[in-house]
C-alpha cells in the first residue's frame with residue numbers, strides 16, 4: 001500500500017489555532033459554529049431521550065470496519081449517534097488523532113466488539129449538545145476526548161459526530177492547536193493512570209500545576225463500581241510504602257512514544273528522576289528538552305540494562321515499558337527484585353514472572369467507568385494545557401478527511417513518521 005502523498009500530509013505549521021478561528025472566522029468556520037450548533041441545540045432535548053436534530057442533519061459519514069484484516073470503508077448515510085445517558089454530550093469531530101491500535105486492532109483482530117464497527121480513540125471537536133444538569137461544558141466549547149470506551153460505538157472517533165461523557169472531555173484553550181490536542185488524549189490517560197494509580201504517585205503535591213491524588217479518589221469509590229478486571233490494579237498502590245515518591249527514579253523504555261513523552265513530562269512535574277530509553281540520536285534532543293535525567297540509547301538493549309543498573313546502583317524500583325514483551329523483559333532486569341519493585345507494561349509483560357517484582361497493566365477503563373476519576377483527570381489536563389506546562393506532541397496533519405485514514409494508518413504502521421502523531425483533519429469542508 002502506498003504511503004500518503006506528500007501533498008496531503010503537512011507538518012505542524014498548518015494546524016488550526018482556535019483563537020485564529022474565532023478572530024478571523026472563514027465562511028466555512030462561521031458555518032460550522034452557527035449552523036451546526038443550532039441544528040443540535042434543542043431546549044426540549046432531555047438527557048434520557050435521543051436528540052432530535054431540528055434540520056435534515058441526521059445522517060453522517062463514518063468509517064466502518066466490516067471485517068478483520070480489512071481496510072475501513074467510508075459510509076455516507078450512517079445515523080448520527082444519540083445522547084442516551086446522563087452526562088453525555090454530542091461533539092462535531094474536527095480532528096482525529098491516530099493511535100497504533102487503530103491499525104493493530106483490525107490487523108490482529110482484537111478490540112473489535114462486533115462487526116461492522118467504528119474505531120478511533122482520540123478526537124477533538126465542537127460541543128453541540130450538553131447535559132441538562134450542571135456541567136463544566138457548554139455548547140460551543142472545543143474539547144478533546146480520549147475515547148477509551150471503545151465498546152460504545154457512539155463514542156468512536158472515526159465519524160463526523162461522536163457522543164462522549166462530559167467527565168471524559170477536556171476543554172482546549174483558545175491559544176492551543178485543536179489538531180495537536182486531538183493527538184494527546186489516550187496517551188495522557190495511559191501515562192497519568194500508570195504513574196498515578198498503578199504506582200500511586202500523588203499529583204496533588206505538584207506546586208506549579210497541582211493534579212489529583214488518584215488513590216484518594218479511588219478510596220471514595222464503591223469497590224463494586226470498579227470493573228472486576230481492573231479492581232486489583234486500582235488498589236495496587238494503596239500501601240504507602242509502595243507509592244512512588246518525589247525524588248525517586250523511574251525508567252521509561254520507549255520514551256519517544258507519545259505516551260512516553262507525556263509520562264516523562266508528568267513525572268518531571270512531580271519531581272521524579274527519569275531514565276529514558278529511546279533512539280538517542282533521533283529523539284535525544286526532544287527528550288532532554290522535556291527533562292530526561294538520563295538518556296539511554298536503545299540500540300544495544302543489554303548495555304542499556306547495564307547503564308541503568310549502574311546509575312541507580314541496582315536499586316531501581318519503578319519502570320514502565322511502552323514497546324512490548326521483549327523490551328519489558330529487558331527492563332525487568334534493571335529492577336531490584338526485593339519484592340518492592342514495580343514493572344508496568346503498556347503493551348506486554350515478561351512471560352516468566354519474578355516473585356520479587358510486582359507487575360502492572362494500566363487500568364485504562366477506570367477513566368470512563370469512574371466519573372470522579374475521569375473528571376479529575378480532564379480538569380488537570382485542562383490546567384496543564386492552560387498553563388502550558390504540558391508540551392503537546394509534534395504532529396503531522398493528514399488531509400483527506402475520513403477517506404484519508406486508511407492511507408494515514410499505513411504511514412503510521414510503516415514507522416516512517418517517527419516521533420510524531422498523525423492527525424486527520426475533519427474541519428475542512430468535504431470535497
Ligand SMILES: NC(=O)c1ccc[n+]([C@@H]2O[C@H](COP(=O)([O-])OP(=O)(O)OC[C@H]3O[C@@H](n4cnc5c(N)ncnc54)[C@H](OP(=O)(O)O)[C@@H]3O)[C@@H](O)[C@H]2O)c1
Pocket residue numbers: 099100101186187190253254255256257258259260277278279282298322323327346347362364415418419420
Ligand atoms: N494498554 C493501553 O491502554 C495503552 C494505552 C496507550 C498506548 N498503548 C500502547 O503503547 C504503545 C505506544 O503507543 P503510542 O501511541 O504512545 O506510540 P507512538 O507514539 O506511535 O510510538 C512510536 C514510537 O515508538 C518508538 N519505538 C518503536 N520501537 C521501539 C523500541 N524497540 N524501543 C524503544 N522505542 C521504540 C518509535 O521510536 P523510533 O523512532 O526509535 O523507532 C516511535 O517514536 C502502543 O503499542 C500502544 O498500543 C497501550
